[in-house]
Amino acid sequence: MRIGIHGAGSIGCFVGGRLAAAGLPVVLVGRERLQREIGNHGLTVSDFGERLVLPAGAVRYATDPRALAECDAVLVCVKSAQTAEVAAELAGILRPDAVVASFQNGVRNPETLRAALGSRPVVASIVDFNVVSQGEGVFHRGTDGGLKLERVAGADALAPTLRRAGLEVLELDAIAPHQWTKLLINLNNAVVALTDEPTPRLLQDPTLRRVVAALIDEAVGVLRAAGIPTAPLRGLPVSVMPKILRLPTPLVRLVTRRQMKVDPEARSSMWEDLQRGRPTEIDYLNGEILRVAEAHGASAPVNARLVAAVRDAEAAGGGSPGTSPVALARALGV
Numbered sequence: 001m002r003i004g005i006h007g008a009g010s011i012g013c014f015v016g017g018r019l020a021a022a023g024l025p026v027v028l029v030g031r032e033r034l035q036r037e038i039g040n041h042g043l044t045v046s047d048f049g050e051r052l053v054l055p056a057g058a059v060r061y062a063t064d065p066r067a068l069a070e071c072d073a074v075l076v077c078v079k080s081a082q083t084a085e086v087a088a089e090l091a092g093i094l095r096p097d098a099v100v101a102s103f104q105n106g107v108r109n110p111e112t113l114r115a116a117l118g119s120r121p122v123v124a125s126i127v128d129f130n131v132v133s134q135g136e137g138v139f140h141r142g143t144d145g146g147l148k149l150e151r152v153a154g155a156d157a158l159a160p161t162l163r164r165a166g167l168e169v170l171e172l173d174a175i176a177p178h179q180w181t182k183l184l185i186n187l188n189n190a191v192v193a194l195t196d197e198p199t200p201r202l203l204q205d206p207t208l209r210r211v212v213a214a215l216i217d218e219a220v221g222v223l224r225a226a227g228i229p230t231a232p233l234r235g236l237p238v239s240v241m242p243k244i245l246r247l248p249t250p251l252v253r254l255v256t257r258r259q260m261k262v263d264p265e266a267r268s269s270m271w272e273d274l275q276r277g278r279p280t281e282i283d284y285l286n287g288e289i290l291r292v293a294e295a296h297g298a299s300a301p302v303n304a305r306l307v308a309a310v311r312d313a314e315a316a317g318g319g320s321p322g323t324s325p326v327a328l329a330r331a332l333g334v
């Protein structure tokens with residue numbers, strides 16, 4: 001399979017780099033800034049166990065989406081706000097049988113792609129690991145975790161191709177409950193973005209745990225009111241998560257010691273968006289809970305206050321406001 005990546009930033013360069021390192025034909029499409037960076041330094045993908053270095057010139061990084069015309073599959077890796085724009089571009093470029101996969105957070109991106117792409121198979125996917133761009137062409141996976149792909153007719157070759165690049169892939173007939181569970185986990189991205197605290201602190205600091213528990217608890221209630229099913233997380237119903245987070249720290253450590261490996265300095269991609277002065281995906285994460293609540297006569301005041309705080313931070317510019325955990329808890333009314 002010739003794979004294309006549309007929106008090659010952190011996730012796209014990591015996945016594209018792994019495919020290229022496995023000798024598979026891949027073309028990355030994205031911004032001139034990264035084209036220059038990778039042109040100068042090559043592309044390095046690293047994680048806990050491996051560091052794969054592709055020298056400058058070894059990976060094709062284009063800025064014109066027409067470079068994707070001959071691809072058998074394209075992985076869409078832009079942030080959710082850009083999905084409609086790239087879907088329209090792809091509709092005019094891709095072959096009628098090309099497979100398109102959404103490698104994005106949020107629950108609506110596959111729907112947006114399907115609306116623009118006619119009969120082409122569109123694969124909803126979940127990226128269960130975190131990648132940060134470290135500069136000089138280095139993209140580092142700071143957690144373990146793999147990919148979940150929806151099983152879609154006409155797209156059978158995609159999962160085996162990704163496995164050839166050493167990525168762990170689980171195929172699912174019904175992916176929507178897993179997308180909602182992932183969205184519940186991603187409610188904490190904004191907490192990292194606003195406090196400037198590394199992700200592991202969310203489990204270590206009792207005030208941050210209380211904030212995250214309140215966000216998830218509220219969202220679980222909204223999804224329940226709307227009749228939206230969620231998938232279990234590591235064998236447990238998601239409604240148990242806030243209960244665990246409210247336990248005393250030594251007990252939380254005990255219960256979560258077999259949870260995912262996370263780099264001590266890992267932060268969310270929403271934090272990275274604030275640092276770079278870009279709009280965040282808040283409307284597609286916590287904002288999605290507000291939309292569901294409104295549609296079903298429920299309310300989500302804690303998530304609503306968090307959405308407002310992130311909008312303020314976006315408008316202010318200047319990166320993460322570095323709100324203290326106590327100040328954030330107070331501002332959210334938790």
Ligand SMILES: NC(=O)c1ccc[n+]([C@@H]2O[C@H](COP(=O)([O-])OP(=O)(O)OC[C@H]3O[C@@H](n4cnc5c(N)ncnc54)[C@H](OP(=O)(O)O)[C@@H]3O)[C@@H](O)[C@H]2O)c1
Binds near residue numbers: 010128131
């Ligand atoms: N990073 C993670 O750890 C992680 C983990 C799980 C899931 N996700 C999800 O994966 C998706 C991608 O995240 P990411 O962190 O990889 O984002 P990212 O680093 O911002 O990468 C997206 C890239 O696409 C570029 N882009 C936007 N519009 C484009 C267009 N029309 N044509 C070409 N390039 C375009 C962006 O440039 P500009 O910045 O100039 O717009 C950016 O360089 C998001 O939905 C995110 O929530 C991320």
